[in-house]
Amino acid sequence: MASATLAKAKKAKSGNKMPGEKQKLTKGEQARERIISVAEALFNKQGFDGASMRDIAAAAEMQPASMYYHFDSKEELLWAVWEKGGVELLNRVTDAIALKTDPWQRMETACIAHITGLLDWRRANQVLFVMPPWHYPESIKARVISLRDEYEKIFTDLIEELPLRPKVDKRYLRLTLIGALSWSLFWYKKDRDTPASIAKQILVMLRTGVDKPA
Numbered sequence: 001m002a003s004a005t006l007a008k009a010k011k012a013k014s015g016n017k018m019p020g021e022k023q024k025l026t027k028g029e030q031a032r033e034r035i036i037s038v039a040e041a042l043f044n045k046q047g048f049d050g051a052s053m054r055d056i057a058a059a060a061e062m063q064p065a066s067m068y069y070h071f072d073s074k075e076e077l078l079w080a081v082w083e084k085g086g087v088e089l090l091n092r093v094t095d096a097i098a099l100k101t102d103p104w105q106r107m108e109t110a111c112i113a114h115i116t117g118l119l120d121w122r123r124a125n126q127v128l129f130v131m132p133p134w135h136y137p138e139s140i141k142a143r144v145i146s147l148r149d150e151y152e153k154i155f156t157d158l159i160e161e162l163p164l165r166p167k168v169d170k171r172y173l174r175l176t177l178i179g180a181l182s183w184s185l186f187w188y189k190k191d192r193d194t195p196a197s198i199a200k201q202i203l204v205m206l207r208t209g210v211d212k213p214a
Helices: 004-014 027-046 053-059 064-070 074-097 103-120 122-128 138-161 170-187 195-208
Strands: none
Touching: 027 053, 027 064, 027 074, 053 064, 053 074, 074 103, 074 138, 103 138, 103 170, 103 195, 138 170, 170 195
């Protein structure tokens, strides 16, 4: 999936570093990352409306005025949180399926990567997945929807590869699959579930149905 966001993300991930070399962040970049991390926690705990820029600055041990050097508004900070997680998830799934060739294996691998990515970024995702796009501030809504659509296109393309019955509605299949995978964020228990077991069970039910044979 060649796109501006993915290309930008891959470039940012690799930078100019040599293979195996860890890219060092400038002080400004470190401060920005700290703000985003703190915002994830406070948006999760207090909600977007309940967490002020002053609250975030205090938790990040910064002066409130310094926050606006990095982010023009709380809305732009929310976008930074969303973009960070969205791009990481997009890259994770794209990388995971790159070496697979069988259509159902590619889908299963994508589903596992999706769940794993959500759980790795669980704190922020608990904020983002309970806030539908139409509740996002107008200033960032179009960007949120664009990145979401770009990500979902991975699954659209994977579904196109599957050997499905002729009358299967592929749009409903995509929405059902992503919805089921994403909602596992709220009921997952590490002593009971794994990303692989969840993905396999959801795909088995979608492929075979749940009706008892007559």
